[in-house]
Amino acid sequence: MQNKKVTKEFIQGLPKAELHLHLEGTLEPELKLKLAKKNGIDIGQHTIEEIKATYQFDSLSSFLQVYYPAMNVLRDEDDFCELAMDYLKKAKIHNVKYVELFFDPQAHTTRGIPFETVINGYYKATIEACGLGIEAHLIMCFLRDMSAESAMETYKQALPYRDKILGIGLDSDERNNPPRKFADVFALAKKDGFHITMHCDVDQENSIGHIREALMDIGVERLDHGTNIVEDPSLVAYIKERGIGLTCCPMSNGFIVDDLKGKEMLELLHQGIKVTVNSDDPAYFQGYISDNLFALAEKYDMTQEDIIQIAKNSFEIAWISDEKKKEYLNMIDEYVASSNC
Ligand code: ADE
Ligand code: ZN
Numbered sequence: 001m002q003n004k005k006v007t008k009e010f011i012q013g014l015p016k017a018e019l020h021l022h023l024e025g026t027l028e029p030e031l032k033l034k035l036a037k038k039n040g041i042d043i044g045q046h047t048i049e050e051i052k053a054t055y056q057f058d059s060l061s062s063f064l065q066v067y068y069p070a071m072n073v074l075r076d077e078d079d080f081c082e083l084a085m086d087y088l089k090k091a092k093i094h095n096v097k098y099v100e101l102f103f104d105p106q107a108h109t110t111r112g113i114p115f116e117t118v119i120n121g122y123y124k125a126t127i128e129a130c131g132l133g134i135e136a137h138l139i140m141c142f143l144r145d146m147s148a149e150s151a152m153e154t155y156k157q158a159l160p161y162r163d164k165i166l167g168i169g170l171d172s173d174e175r176n177n178p179p180r181k182f183a184d185v186f187a188l189a190k191k192d193g194f195h196i197t198m199h200c201d202v203d204q205e206n207s208i209g210h211i212r213e214a215l216m217d218i219g220v221e222r223l224d225h226g227t228n229i230v231e232d233p234s235l236v237a238y239i240k241e242r243g244i245g246l247t248c249c250p251m252s253n254g255f256i257v258d259d260l261k262g263k264e265m266l267e268l269l270h271q272g273i274k275v276t277v278n279s280d281d282p283a284y285f286q287g288y289i290s291d292n293l294f295a296l297a298e299k300y301d302m303t304q305e306d307i308i309q310i311a312k313n314s315f316e317i318a319w320i321s322d323e324k325k326k327e328y329l330n331m332i333d334e335y336v337a338s339s340n341c
Helices: 008-013 031-040 046-051 058-075 079-091 115-132 148-164 180-190 207-218 227-231 233-242 250-256 262-270 287-300 304-316 323-336
Strands: 016-022 096-103 135-143 166-172 194-199 223-224 245-250 273-275
Touching: 008 304, 016 135, 016 245, 016 273, 031 058, 031 079, 031 273, 058 223, 058 250, 058 287, 079 096, 079 115, 079 194, 096 115, 096 166, 096 323, 115 135, 115 148, 115 323, 135 287, 148 180, 148 304, 166 180, 180 194, 180 207, 207 223, 207 227, 207 233, 227 245, 227 287, 245 262, 250 287, 262 273, 262 304, 262 323, 273 287, 273 304, 287 304, 287 323
Parallel strands: 016 096, 096 135, 135 166, 166 194, 194 223, 223 245, 245 273
Antiparallel strands: none
């Protein structure tokens, strides 16, 4: 198995969990045009090609400048549900069995969409996901370039819907927005029993300082991206001991920092860190989960063993019971035993 070339077919069929996926980042140009028409919104482009031509980004902030305005086409509960269902149908093709979906309520409430429209639309899709054979849950993220007060207000808006939300995250522009800015709201979320995670994007100003804060001061259970941790062996040892995993997104890195960061991911994987591979914003970075795994496998000449370990890690660091983990891990073993790819 060790030297077997990894095929796209093998990767696609491998049972997997996706843990770093922004629902708003799954808005494909086709759906964007459809919803713009339905809701009577002039988005400035009229064809798929025109929309794709606007996808010019080479940094996190230039990506976010394209990303947020696009959300304007999402208006009612059906729009949010359709967006999530479109992703879930694609996830099924990639044999995703389990998914934790990020969503950004402030990106919608700040343009006048009620919180309940967003959560009800997305939650409906998580229920419909069962019919596709996928278990889906929601992670509510705060926008770190908004204030701590706004995050707290959003948290309070979410509390009546607490059974619909599995965890709390932090995303958007990391520059000058360190984890400690949100210490109070994360402490509260933790006390209230939510799982917690946080973006520590690649190659940011003071990346390693932000990773240290997320781990030591906030007490996150996972790091989203987080590959800069490789710079500090004592922090690597810290997450290894606690089984804290990384949700990495190679194709996203390719756009944002012009490097898949596969060298760092593999170094960490081979040190026993629970590295996972995910698609982040697949409509923008032009690849779903199997495409991300395959891009990495090809570029870094990875073994099947590496790919299988990454898939196993995705279930090991998922927020599910040990019993469920065992079921999913058995699914992987059965697939590998019966696969001739
Ligand atoms: N929002 C959507 N994708 C993101 C990313 N990769 N980093 C930070 N915020 C995001
Ligand atoms: Zn992300």
